[in-house]
Amino acid sequence: MRKTLTGALLAALTLLTASPAHADVVNEKWIVDKPIAGGKRYFPAYGAYSLTGLDPDRIRPTGTLSLLGGIIDVGDRDDRCTWVVFRITYYDYEQATPKETGKRYRSCVPRQRVKFTFQHEDVSKLEAKVCWTDLNAVPDRTCVDPYQVIFKTYP
Template sequence: MTLTRTLTGLAMTAAVLTAVAPSAAHATTGSQETATTAVQWGPYDSPGHGARAAGSLKALGEDHAVIPAAATARISGRLQDLTRKSSTCGWAVFRITYRTKDGNLPFKHHSVRNCSYGTPKPFTFTYRDVYQVELKVCSEGKAAKPSLNCLYAESWKVVYLSK
Protein backbone atom coordinates (compact mmCIF):
# COMPACT_ATOMS: atom_id res chain seq x y z
CA MET A 1 0.00 0.00 0.00
CA THR A 2 2.82 2.40 0.80
CA LEU A 3 4.48 1.69 -2.53
CA THR A 4 1.22 2.44 -4.36
CA ARG A 5 0.85 5.81 -2.59
CA THR A 6 4.44 6.74 -3.39
CA LEU A 7 4.07 5.87 -7.06
CA THR A 8 0.77 7.74 -7.27
CA GLY A 9 2.39 10.82 -5.68
CA LEU A 10 5.30 10.71 -8.12
CA ALA A 11 2.97 10.35 -11.09
CA MET A 12 0.90 13.36 -9.97
CA THR A 13 4.03 15.47 -9.42
CA ALA A 14 5.35 14.59 -12.90
CA ALA A 15 1.99 15.49 -14.46
CA VAL A 16 1.98 18.91 -12.73
CA LEU A 17 5.57 19.66 -13.74
CA THR A 18 4.89 18.69 -17.34
CA ALA A 19 1.87 20.99 -17.47
CA VAL A 20 3.62 23.98 -15.81
CA ALA A 21 7.14 23.82 -17.29
CA PRO A 22 6.32 24.78 -20.91
CA SER A 23 4.32 27.82 -19.74
CA ALA A 24 7.13 29.04 -17.49
CA ALA A 25 9.75 28.55 -20.21
CA HIS A 26 7.65 30.49 -22.71
CA ALA A 27 7.11 33.32 -20.21
CA THR A 28 10.85 33.94 -19.80
CA THR A 29 11.87 33.57 -23.45
CA GLY A 30 8.80 35.04 -25.11
CA SER A 31 9.03 38.48 -23.50
CA GLN A 32 11.73 41.04 -22.86
CA GLU A 33 13.28 40.94 -19.42
CA THR A 34 13.15 44.28 -17.62
CA ALA A 35 14.36 44.98 -14.13
CA THR A 36 14.22 47.62 -11.44
CA THR A 37 17.28 48.42 -9.35
CA ALA A 38 17.41 50.59 -6.24
CA VAL A 39 20.79 51.66 -4.85
CA GLN A 40 21.74 53.73 -1.83
CA TRP A 41 25.02 55.58 -2.41
CA GLY A 42 27.35 57.51 -0.14
CA PRO A 43 28.10 59.28 1.94
CA TYR A 44 31.07 60.37 -0.15
CA ASP A 45 33.37 63.18 0.99
CA SER A 46 35.53 65.47 -1.09
CA PRO A 47 39.29 65.37 -0.60
CA GLY A 48 39.90 67.44 2.54
CA HIS A 49 36.31 66.75 3.73
CA GLY A 50 34.96 70.12 2.55
CA ALA A 51 31.79 68.62 1.06
CA ARG A 52 29.68 65.49 1.47
CA ALA A 53 27.02 63.87 -0.73
CA ALA A 54 24.69 60.90 -0.19
CA GLY A 55 21.50 59.67 -1.77
CA SER A 56 19.79 57.01 -3.82
CA LEU A 57 19.38 55.88 -7.41
CA LYS A 58 16.45 54.02 -8.88
CA ALA A 59 16.85 52.43 -12.32
CA LEU A 60 13.66 51.40 -14.10
CA GLY A 61 13.22 49.35 -17.24
CA GLU A 62 16.66 47.83 -17.54
CA ASP A 63 16.35 45.85 -20.78
CA HIS A 64 18.61 42.78 -20.71
CA ALA A 65 17.54 41.76 -24.22
CA VAL A 66 19.69 44.66 -25.52
CA ILE A 67 23.43 44.72 -24.89
CA PRO A 68 24.56 46.95 -23.30
CA ALA A 69 21.43 47.20 -21.19
CA ALA A 70 20.15 50.66 -20.30
CA ALA A 71 17.53 52.09 -17.99
CA THR A 72 15.83 55.28 -16.92
CA ALA A 73 17.69 56.43 -13.81
CA ARG A 74 16.25 58.73 -11.15
CA ILE A 75 19.04 60.09 -8.96
CA SER A 76 18.31 61.97 -5.76
CA GLY A 77 20.33 63.02 -2.77
CA ARG A 78 21.64 65.77 -0.55
CA LEU A 79 24.83 67.80 -0.90
CA GLN A 80 26.43 69.53 2.09
CA ASP A 81 29.03 72.28 2.08
CA LEU A 82 31.18 71.60 5.17
CA THR A 83 33.50 74.61 4.89
CA ARG A 84 32.82 77.77 6.85
CA LYS A 85 34.18 80.01 4.10
CA SER A 86 31.60 81.95 2.10
CA SER A 87 33.87 81.77 -0.95
CA THR A 88 33.84 77.95 -1.07
CA CYS A 89 31.18 75.59 -2.39
CA GLY A 90 30.55 71.87 -2.38
CA TRP A 91 30.06 70.10 -5.70
CA ALA A 92 28.53 66.75 -6.59
CA VAL A 93 29.49 65.97 -10.17
CA PHE A 94 27.82 63.00 -11.87
CA ARG A 95 29.16 61.41 -15.05
CA ILE A 96 26.20 59.77 -16.80
CA THR A 97 27.12 57.27 -19.52
CA TYR A 98 24.15 56.61 -21.79
CA ARG A 99 23.38 54.43 -24.78
CA THR A 100 22.60 56.03 -28.12
CA LYS A 101 20.38 54.46 -30.79
CA ASP A 102 23.45 53.29 -32.72
CA GLY A 103 24.85 51.53 -29.61
CA ASN A 104 27.57 54.04 -28.67
CA LEU A 105 28.19 54.94 -25.02
CA PRO A 106 28.99 58.67 -24.70
CA PHE A 107 28.75 60.51 -21.37
CA LYS A 108 27.65 63.87 -20.03
CA HIS A 109 28.19 65.62 -16.72
CA HIS A 110 25.45 66.73 -14.35
CA SER A 111 26.63 69.01 -11.52
CA VAL A 112 25.01 70.12 -8.29
CA ARG A 113 26.48 73.03 -6.30
CA ASN A 114 25.87 74.07 -2.68
CA CYS A 115 27.51 77.19 -1.21
CA SER A 116 25.50 77.29 2.05
CA TYR A 117 27.50 75.97 4.99
CA GLY A 118 25.52 73.58 7.17
CA THR A 119 22.39 73.57 5.00
CA PRO A 120 22.07 70.39 2.92
CA LYS A 121 20.84 70.98 -0.62
CA PRO A 122 18.42 68.32 -1.89
CA PHE A 123 18.47 67.41 -5.58
CA THR A 124 16.68 65.05 -7.97
CA PHE A 125 17.15 64.48 -11.68
CA THR A 126 16.31 61.81 -14.25
CA TYR A 127 18.11 60.53 -17.35
CA ARG A 128 17.01 57.96 -19.96
CA ASP A 129 19.02 55.17 -21.58
CA VAL A 130 21.53 55.18 -18.71
CA TYR A 131 24.28 52.58 -18.76
CA GLN A 132 26.50 53.85 -15.90
CA VAL A 133 26.47 56.61 -13.25
CA GLU A 134 29.65 57.79 -11.53
CA LEU A 135 30.19 60.49 -8.90
CA LYS A 136 32.85 62.88 -7.66
CA VAL A 137 32.47 65.19 -4.70
CA CYS A 138 34.61 68.34 -4.66
CA SER A 139 35.03 71.45 -2.53
CA GLU A 140 36.31 74.56 -4.26
CA GLY A 141 35.75 78.26 -4.87
CA LYS A 142 32.49 79.67 -6.20
CA ALA A 143 32.18 79.22 -9.95
CA ALA A 144 29.55 78.57 -12.60
CA LYS A 145 30.83 75.05 -13.21
CA PRO A 146 33.25 72.61 -11.55
CA SER A 147 36.94 73.10 -12.29
CA LEU A 148 39.03 70.81 -14.51
CA ASN A 149 40.80 69.73 -11.32
CA CYS A 150 37.48 68.55 -9.88
CA LEU A 151 36.56 66.73 -13.11
CA TYR A 152 39.87 65.04 -13.84
CA ALA A 153 41.80 64.65 -10.56
CA GLU A 154 41.10 61.69 -8.27
CA SER A 155 38.91 58.75 -9.28
CA TRP A 156 35.19 58.47 -9.93
CA LYS A 157 32.96 56.46 -7.58
CA VAL A 158 30.66 54.06 -9.46
CA VAL A 159 27.10 54.56 -8.21
CA TYR A 160 25.34 52.38 -10.79
CA LEU A 161 26.36 50.03 -13.60
CA SER A 162 23.79 48.28 -15.76
CA LYS A 163 24.20 44.52 -15.79
Protein backbone atom coordinates in the same frame (compact mmCIF):
# COMPACT_ATOMS: atom_id res chain seq x y z
CA MET B 1 0.94 9.61 -18.15
CA ARG B 2 4.72 9.68 -18.34
CA LYS B 3 4.70 12.27 -21.20
CA THR B 4 2.24 14.46 -19.28
CA LEU B 5 4.41 14.36 -16.16
CA THR B 6 7.54 15.14 -18.17
CA GLY B 7 5.77 18.02 -19.93
CA ALA B 8 4.52 19.47 -16.65
CA LEU B 9 7.97 19.17 -15.09
CA LEU B 10 9.59 20.85 -18.09
CA ALA B 11 7.04 23.70 -17.97
CA ALA B 12 7.67 24.23 -14.25
CA LEU B 13 11.44 24.25 -14.79
CA THR B 14 11.06 26.81 -17.57
CA LEU B 15 9.07 29.09 -15.27
CA LEU B 16 11.71 28.83 -12.55
CA THR B 17 14.66 29.64 -14.80
CA ALA B 18 13.10 32.32 -17.02
CA SER B 19 14.39 35.81 -16.33
CA PRO B 20 11.88 38.63 -15.91
CA ALA B 21 11.20 40.87 -18.90
CA HIS B 22 12.03 43.95 -16.85
CA ALA B 23 13.89 44.23 -13.57
CA ASP B 24 13.19 47.48 -11.74
CA VAL B 25 15.41 48.90 -9.01
CA VAL B 26 13.65 51.12 -6.47
CA ASN B 27 15.17 53.54 -3.96
CA GLU B 28 18.71 52.17 -4.00
CA LYS B 29 20.78 54.36 -1.66
CA TRP B 30 24.04 56.04 -2.72
CA ILE B 31 26.65 58.17 -0.99
CA VAL B 32 29.84 59.82 -2.25
CA ASP B 33 32.69 60.54 0.12
CA LYS B 34 35.55 63.04 0.01
CA PRO B 35 38.87 61.86 1.47
CA ILE B 36 40.94 64.48 3.28
CA ALA B 37 44.28 64.59 5.07
CA GLY B 38 44.78 62.40 8.10
CA GLY B 39 42.68 59.53 6.77
CA LYS B 40 39.40 61.32 7.50
CA ARG B 41 36.46 61.34 5.08
CA TYR B 42 33.55 63.69 4.53
CA PHE B 43 30.24 62.39 3.18
CA PRO B 44 28.73 65.48 1.53
CA ALA B 45 26.71 63.88 -1.31
CA TYR B 46 23.92 61.36 -0.78
CA GLY B 47 20.58 60.18 -2.10
CA ALA B 48 18.70 57.36 -3.81
CA TYR B 49 18.05 56.23 -7.36
CA SER B 50 15.43 54.15 -9.12
CA LEU B 51 15.46 52.38 -12.47
CA THR B 52 12.36 51.48 -14.41
CA GLY B 53 12.17 49.44 -17.60
CA LEU B 54 15.61 47.84 -17.23
CA ASP B 55 15.78 44.74 -19.45
CA PRO B 56 18.42 42.30 -18.11
CA ASP B 57 18.33 40.25 -21.33
CA ARG B 58 19.61 43.11 -23.50
CA ILE B 59 23.26 43.81 -24.13
CA ARG B 60 22.72 47.56 -24.31
CA PRO B 61 21.01 49.48 -21.48
CA THR B 62 17.32 50.34 -21.52
CA GLY B 63 15.05 52.12 -19.10
CA THR B 64 14.94 55.34 -17.14
CA LEU B 65 17.23 56.29 -14.27
CA SER B 66 15.66 58.67 -11.73
CA LEU B 67 17.99 60.12 -9.12
CA LEU B 68 17.32 62.35 -6.15
CA GLY B 69 19.88 63.56 -3.71
CA GLY B 70 21.50 66.32 -1.78
CA ILE B 71 24.82 68.05 -1.35
CA ILE B 72 26.00 69.59 1.93
CA ASP B 73 28.69 72.26 2.05
CA VAL B 74 31.07 70.67 4.53
CA GLY B 75 33.46 73.62 4.56
CA ASP B 76 33.62 76.28 7.23
CA ARG B 77 34.29 79.24 4.94
CA ASP B 78 31.72 81.32 3.06
CA ASP B 79 34.03 81.84 0.06
CA ARG B 80 34.16 78.15 -0.99
CA CYS B 81 31.65 75.68 -2.45
CA THR B 82 31.18 71.92 -2.26
CA TRP B 83 30.16 70.34 -5.58
CA VAL B 84 28.94 66.91 -6.60
CA VAL B 85 29.87 66.14 -10.22
CA PHE B 86 28.08 63.31 -12.06
CA ARG B 87 29.36 61.48 -15.13
CA ILE B 88 26.56 59.67 -16.97
CA THR B 89 27.35 57.01 -19.58
CA TYR B 90 24.36 56.13 -21.75
CA TYR B 91 23.56 54.48 -25.08
CA ASP B 92 22.27 56.62 -27.95
CA TYR B 93 20.06 54.28 -29.97
CA GLU B 94 19.60 56.79 -32.82
CA GLN B 95 23.34 56.97 -33.48
CA ALA B 96 24.03 53.44 -32.20
CA THR B 97 26.88 54.53 -29.95
CA PRO B 98 27.64 54.97 -26.23
CA LYS B 99 27.95 58.57 -25.04
CA GLU B 100 28.78 60.55 -21.90
CA THR B 101 27.26 63.62 -20.36
CA GLY B 102 27.49 65.27 -16.96
CA LYS B 103 25.58 67.16 -14.29
CA ARG B 104 26.83 69.33 -11.41
CA TYR B 105 25.21 70.63 -8.24
CA ARG B 106 26.70 72.80 -5.49
CA SER B 107 26.22 74.17 -2.00
CA CYS B 108 28.12 77.32 -1.00
CA VAL B 109 26.84 78.04 2.51
CA PRO B 110 28.50 76.02 5.31
CA ARG B 111 26.30 73.11 6.44
CA GLN B 112 23.55 74.08 3.95
CA ARG B 113 21.80 71.17 2.19
CA VAL B 114 20.87 71.61 -1.45
CA LYS B 115 18.48 69.04 -2.91
CA PHE B 116 18.44 68.01 -6.57
CA THR B 117 16.82 65.50 -8.89
CA PHE B 118 17.30 64.37 -12.48
CA GLN B 119 16.33 61.65 -14.93
CA HIS B 120 18.16 60.11 -17.87
CA GLU B 121 17.32 57.40 -20.41
CA ASP B 122 19.32 54.25 -21.24
CA VAL B 123 22.06 54.77 -18.61
CA SER B 124 24.75 52.09 -18.44
CA LYS B 125 26.89 53.71 -15.73
CA LEU B 126 26.49 56.58 -13.27
CA GLU B 127 29.53 57.93 -11.42
CA ALA B 128 30.05 60.86 -9.05
CA LYS B 129 32.79 62.72 -7.22
CA VAL B 130 32.94 65.61 -4.78
CA CYS B 131 34.99 68.76 -5.44
CA TRP B 132 35.73 71.94 -3.55
CA THR B 133 36.10 75.26 -5.40
CA ASP B 134 36.20 78.98 -4.77
CA LEU B 135 32.83 80.71 -4.68
CA ASN B 136 32.78 81.88 -8.31
CA ALA B 137 34.56 78.87 -9.84
CA VAL B 138 33.29 75.62 -11.34
CA PRO B 139 34.95 72.21 -11.01
CA ASP B 140 37.67 71.66 -13.59
CA ARG B 141 40.76 69.48 -14.01
CA THR B 142 42.01 70.55 -10.57
CA CYS B 143 39.31 68.34 -9.07
CA VAL B 144 41.46 65.21 -9.21
CA ASP B 145 39.48 62.89 -6.95
CA PRO B 146 38.46 59.73 -8.81
CA TYR B 147 34.85 59.11 -9.78
CA GLN B 148 32.97 56.66 -7.56
CA VAL B 149 30.55 54.26 -9.28
CA ILE B 150 26.96 54.68 -8.09
CA PHE B 151 25.27 52.43 -10.65
CA LYS B 152 26.45 50.11 -13.40
CA THR B 153 24.05 48.20 -15.65
CA TYR B 154 26.37 45.45 -16.79
CA PRO B 155 29.58 44.22 -15.17
